[in-house]
Amino acid sequence: MAEDLEKKEEKAEVKTNGGKGFAIASMVLGIVSVVLFCLWYLAIPCAVLAIVFSVIAKKKAGKSGMTVAGLVLGIVSLGITAVMLILITVGLVASTSLLGSGILDDIEQRANYSRSYDYYNDYYDYYNYDGYDF
Numbered sequence: 001m002a003e004d005l006e007k008k009e010e011k012a013e014v015k016t017n018g019g020k021g022f023a024i025a026s027m028v029l030g031i032v033s034v035v036l037f038c039l040w041y042l043a044i045p046c047a048v049l050a051i052v053f054s055v056i057a058k059k060k061a062g063k064s065g066m067t068v069a070g071l072v073l074g075i076v077s078l079g080i081t082a083v084m085l086i087l088i089t090v091g092l093v094a095s096t097s098l099l100g101s102g103i104l105d106d107i108e109q110r111a112n113y114s115r116s117y118d119y120y121n122d123y124y125d126y127y128n129y130d131g132y133d134f
Contacts, residue, residue: 019061026053027066030073037080044081050074 026049033046054071057064 019057019059020064020066022053022057022060023064023066023070026050026057026070027073028070029053030070030077033077034073034080037077037084040081040085043077047074047077047081050077 029046029050033043033050036046037043050070051074054067054074057067057070061067
């Protein structure tokens with residue numbers, strides 16, 4: 001009978017300790033994912049694991065500060081990483097469309113434009129002036 005009582009106490013301790021470990025893991029992974037948001041290939045898995053571990057910890061041990069912190073940090077990290085990836089994608093699409101449309105070539109030609117000689121020739125060619133007044 002004493003052995004049964006000891007086994008029940010050990011099971012009760014295992015339940016509370018398991019939830020606390022998941023809560024700590026979720027908070028640590030949430031912090032890592034927020035710090036490493038620029039490295040999206042590390043931040044996204046850490047954030048997802050932080051959210052999953054937070055949910056597991058909430059079911060096992062109840063609501064605690066570390067559980068909520070892991071959940072919030074995971075969600076915030078996913079949001080920051082998503083915004084960063086969207087901005088990078090928009091920038092890449094915009095730059096490739098500029099390359100394809102020839103706008104950058106036009107800018108490069110204007111940068112190499114010699115104003116002294118070309119201005120003179122362009123002006124007189126526009127008015128069909130051949131240099132004689134008669």
